[in-house]
Amino acid sequence: MGFLEEVYSGEGPYATVYLENRPAGEDAAEQWELRWQGLRQQLLAEGTDQPTLAALDEALTPSRPGNAVRHGRVLVAASGQIRLDRPLPDDPVTPVTDQATWAPLPHLIPLLAAEGRRVPHILVIADRIGADVHLAAEGTERVSIIDGMDNQLRKVQAGGWSHRRFQQRAENHWEQNATLVADEVARLAVRHRVKLVVLAGDVRARTAIASHLPANVASLVVETDHGSRAAGAAQDPLRAEIRRLLTETARREHSELIARFQEAIASTGRAVEGLEATVETLRLGQVATLLLPSQGTRHHLWVGPKPTEIAVTRGELERMGVEEYAYDRADAALLRACVGTGAGFELLSEDDPPMTDGVGVLLRYQL
Numbered sequence: 001m002g003f004l005e006e007v008y009s010g011e012g013p014y015a016t017v018y019l020e021n022r023p024a025g026e027d028a029a030e031q032w033e034l035r036w037q038g039l040r041q042q043l044l045a046e047g048t049d050q051p052t053l054a055a056l057d058e059a060l061t062p063s064r065p066g067n068a069v070r071h072g073r074v075l076v077a078a079s080g081q082i083r084l085d086r087p088l089p090d091d092p093v094t095p096v097t098d099q100a101t102w103a104p105l106p107h108l109i110p111l112l113a114a115e116g117r118r119v120p121h122i123l124v125i126a127d128r129i130g131a132d133v134h135l136a137a138e139g140t141e142r143v144s145i146i147d148g149m150d151n152q153l154r155k156v157q158a159g160g161w162s163h164r165r166f167q168q169r170a171e172n173h174w175e176q177n178a179t180l181v182a183d184e185v186a187r188l189a190v191r192h193r194v195k196l197v198v199l200a201g202d203v204r205a206r207t208a209i210a211s212h213l214p215a216n217v218a219s220l221v222v223e224t225d226h227g228s229r230a231a232g233a234a235q236d237p238l239r240a241e242i243r244r245l246l247t248e249t250a251r252r253e254h255s256e257l258i259a260r261f262q263e264a265i266a267s268t269g270r271a272v273e274g275l276e277a278t279v280e281t282l283r284l285g286q287v288a289t290l291l292l293p294s295q296g297t298r299h300h301l302w303v304g305p306k307p308t309e310i311a312v313t314r315g316e317l318e319r320m321g322v323e324e325y326a327y328d329r330a331d332a333a334l335l336r337a338c339v340g341t342g343a344g345f346e347l348l349s350e351d352d353p354p355m356t357d358g359v360g361v362l363l364r365y366q367l
Contacts, residue, residue, distance in 0.1 A: 002138045004339045007076050007083045007106055011305070013326075014078045014106040015048050017056060018099045021072040021088055036060045039100035046102035051080030059085055072096060076106045088114055094294055104303060104326035105336055113294040113347055117250035121196040122185055123242060126205040127229045128174050131181040137192035144184055148177030178208030185209070189217045196220055196249050200227030200238055257346055261291065261362055262353065273360035275299055275330060276312055281361050282334065283308045287343040289362040292331055294347040297358050299330035307340025334359065 017039055022031065040053060055077050072088035074096075083106070088096055093116030101107050120137035130147040189197060197213075197220045199206040206223050213221065222245055227238035264271035272281060279301065281287050285308070302311045304322035310333050311317045317325045338345050348355070 002140070003084065003086065004108070004335075007108070008307070008336055008339060010078055010081065010083065012078050012106075013102060013104050014076055014083070015043050015052050015056060016101045016103070016107045017043075017060075017073075017075045017077075018088075018096050018110060019060075019073050020096050020098055021090065021092070032060075035098055039098060043100050043102050048102045049080070052077045055080050055082050074108075074111045076108075086111065089116075092116075103332070104328045105332040107296075107329065107332050108335060109292065109294070109296045109331050109347070112345075117254060117346070119196055119246050119249045119253070120192050120194040121198065121242075121246065121249075122188055122194050123198045124181065124185060124200065124206075124209065125227050125229050125238075126178075126181060126199065126201040126209055128177065128202055128205050130177055131201065131205070131209070132229060133181065133184055133188065135188050135192060135194075137194060144188075146177075146181050146184055148180045174204070174208055175212075178205060179212050182209050182212035186214055186217045189220065194220065195253065196222065196245060198242060198245060199223045200225075201229055254346065257289065257362075258352055261360060264362060265360075269366045270363045271360060272363065274356035275301075275359055278334060278357075278359045278361050279310050279312060281363060282337040282341060282343070283310065285341045286363050286365065287338065287341060287361045288364045290334060290338040290343055290345040291348055291355065291360040291362075292334060292345060293358045294349055297330045299357060300327055301330045301333040302327055303333045303336075307337045310334070310337050330359070 017036075019032070019035060019039075022028070025031070036056075040056070043053060043056075056075060059075055059077075059082050060073075071090070074084065074086050074088060075082060076084035088111070092114035094110070094113035096110050096114045099110070118136075121135075123134040123136075125132045125134075130145070133144040133146060135142050135144070185197060188194065197217060199209060199221055200223075203225075210218060210221055210223070224238065224241050224245075226241050227233070227235060261271050265273065272278065278287075278290070282290070302314045302317050302325050303309060304317055304320075304325045309317060309320065309322050309325070311320070314325065314327075335345065343361075348358070
């Protein structure tokens with residue numbers, strides 16, 4: 001996720017603050033302020049510097065007195081600057097409670113567990129003029145509005161000498177508009193490595209768009225009868241359908257990843273488990289996917305300024321020539337190393353097969 005790279009772009013230590021979702025009420029802003037002040041006192045007692053606290057004060061103060069604050073947020077700050085300010089999902093996969101830490105590294109596992117597996121996807125709401133193409137990938141969302149030619153778009157119902165000519169012209173425009181949409185969908189799907197393409201809206205338009213998609217993108221398509229570009233169209237059923245499809249896709253991909261890990265551990269040598277082996281492979285840049293428990297780990301590691309400067313013992317770091325180091329949670333250290341080496345990561349649930357020390361990796365190549 002691109003936003004994680006920004007979090008680690010400067011030096012620590014870091015203040016990490018979580019404020020959970022709460023129902024909005026008349027005193028929501030007052031309650032928000034009281035909750036933040038309690039966490040602020042905790043950060044102050046742990047040694048957080050004043051510039052960092054001031055940056056958090058500014059970020060967490062409601063813009064207007066009495067402004068209702070309902071959505072939860074997670075913030076990371078260091079050296080007087082906000083490194084991350086992200087809303088928590090309304091329906092988190094794993095609930096988040098109010099908490100704050102001042103530590104050598106940001107503590108981001110609760111955020112990632114709340115968001116769950118983020119499936120990069122495209123939603124296309126189409127009609128015969130064009131489509132709204134919604135992309136959700138890499139922690140961001142964007143919408144492309146595509147309107148093609150609409151002259152003579154309606155088929156005529158009457159007969160006459162020009163009937164067939166106008167009808168064919170309408171057919172041609174539908175196909176041209178569908179091609180424009182399909183080209184944009186294919187471009188975004190490949191560039192952002194999406195895993196799901198949902199086609200909604202007009203049935204005829206959906207069929208035309210799907211027929212113009214390349215095979216590798218067409219294989220990702222699911223059509224739904226919910227949703228419309230028409231003004232005032234109810235979108236709640238479409239949102240519910242998208243959530244269902246994303247949940248199904250995430251579960252399937254997670255199961256496939258765990259199955260690959262188990263097979264690799266048993267036979268191919270392209271996976272390892274346990275804290276020491278995980279640390280070693282991350283230091284060497286061998287990790288393709290890091291597997292971490294969604295509830296975090298009870299272990300700690302020694303860390304240096306660089307992402308790959310991690311070790312089980314302080315002596316290991318000293319032998320590596322690291323002169324400045326700190327001691328922090330293993331999940332925080334492993335996640336930073338994962339992001340710093342361009343590896344992917346996956347959070348494990350309590351239902352997954354147990355791993356030594358709760359962690360493991362799929363490797364980029366066989367040991």
